[in-house]
Amino acid sequence: DTEVTQTPKHLVMGMTNKKSLKCEQHMGHRAMYWYKQKAKKPPELMFVYSYEKLSINESVPSRFSPECPNSSLLNLHLHALQPEDSALYLCASSQEGSLPPTDTQYFGPGTRLTVL
Amino acid sequence: AQSVTQLDSQVPVFEEAPVELRCNYSSSVSVYLFWYVQYPNQGLQLLLKYLSGSTLVESINGFEAEFNKSQTSFHLRKPSVHISDTAEYFCAVSKSGATNKLIFGTGTLLAVQP
Numbered sequence: 267d268t269e270v271t272q273t274p275k276h277l278v279m280g281m282t283n284k285k286s287l288k289c290e291q292h293m294g295h296r297a298m299y300w301y302k303q304k305a306k307k308p309p310e311l312m313f314v315y316s317y318e319k320l321s322i323n324e325s326v327p328s329r330f331s332p333e334c335p336n337s338s339l340l341n342l343h344l345h346a347l348q349p350e351d352s353a354l355y356l357c358a359s360s361q362e363g364s365l366p367p368t369d370t371q372y373f374g375p376g377t378r379l380t381v382l
Numbered sequence: 383a384q385s386v387t388q389l390d391s392q393v394p395v396f397e398e399a400p401v402e403l404r405c406n407y408s409s410s411v412s413v414y415l416f417w418y419v420q421y422p423n424q425g426l427q428l429l430l431k432y433l434s435g436s437t438l439v440e441s442i443n444g445f446e447a448e449f450n451k452s453q454t455s456f457h458l459r460k461p462s463v464h465i466s467d468t469a470e471y472f473c474a475v476s477k478s479g480a481t482n483k484l485i486f487g488t489g490t491l492l493a494v495q496p
Contacts, residue, residue, distance in 0.1 A: 270425075307488070311483060311484070368414050371428075371484060372428070373418075373426040373427070374425050375425045376424075
């Protein structure tokens with residue numbers, strides 16, 4: 267099973283809403299990632315969790331709050347987003363997340379977020 | 383700082399023709415190189431990767447890429463494309479010695495026409 271699942275597939279929210287994105291993998295991977303991808307652009311790394319600890323935060327605004335409740339789950343809590351936050355949010359996982367960075371990252375299908 | 387350059391934003395090609403998608407990287411240290419493919423409305427899938435050893439790497443669906451250290455390139459090739467190969471292709475690099483980060487190029491849209 268090399269699948270990373272993400273829910274929901276689509277999400278429309280207002281600027282005052284609170285919502286969460288969910289990501290799950292059952293490959294025994296110990297590193298999980300959140301990326302943001304705008305249309306016609308490459309993915310941009312937001313957060314990396316390694317062994318359930320936040321190891322990288324790419325200066326993401328605090329209106330995005332990641333959470334890793336266990337080694338299989340990764341959440342992204344959203345609050346007071348702006349319209350420019352509308353994008354495809356991709357989750358990925360890899361085996362170790364440690365050095366050297368040779369791990370293959372497996373991506374989920376993404377959640378398409380629209381902020382009104 | 384290291385970076386990845388994909389000079390071609392779009393490559394139109396006819397079905398059954400050969401194609402090359404270009405990728406150049408800049409780095410002063412050892413790198414690991416990846417090609418990912420993104421079909422419309424989907425996430426990214428690993429196509430192939432170079433970590434060490436043979437400089438020519440192949441994927442199961444007919445793509446291949448060659449690591450050329452002197453030219454700092456990792457171009458992706460396929461001798462005969464299909465309509466189903468239409469997708470966005472991203473070259474990416476991760477750097478030895480860094481935390482586990484992938485740096486993506488800007489992507490190349492391969493548009494296969496009948």
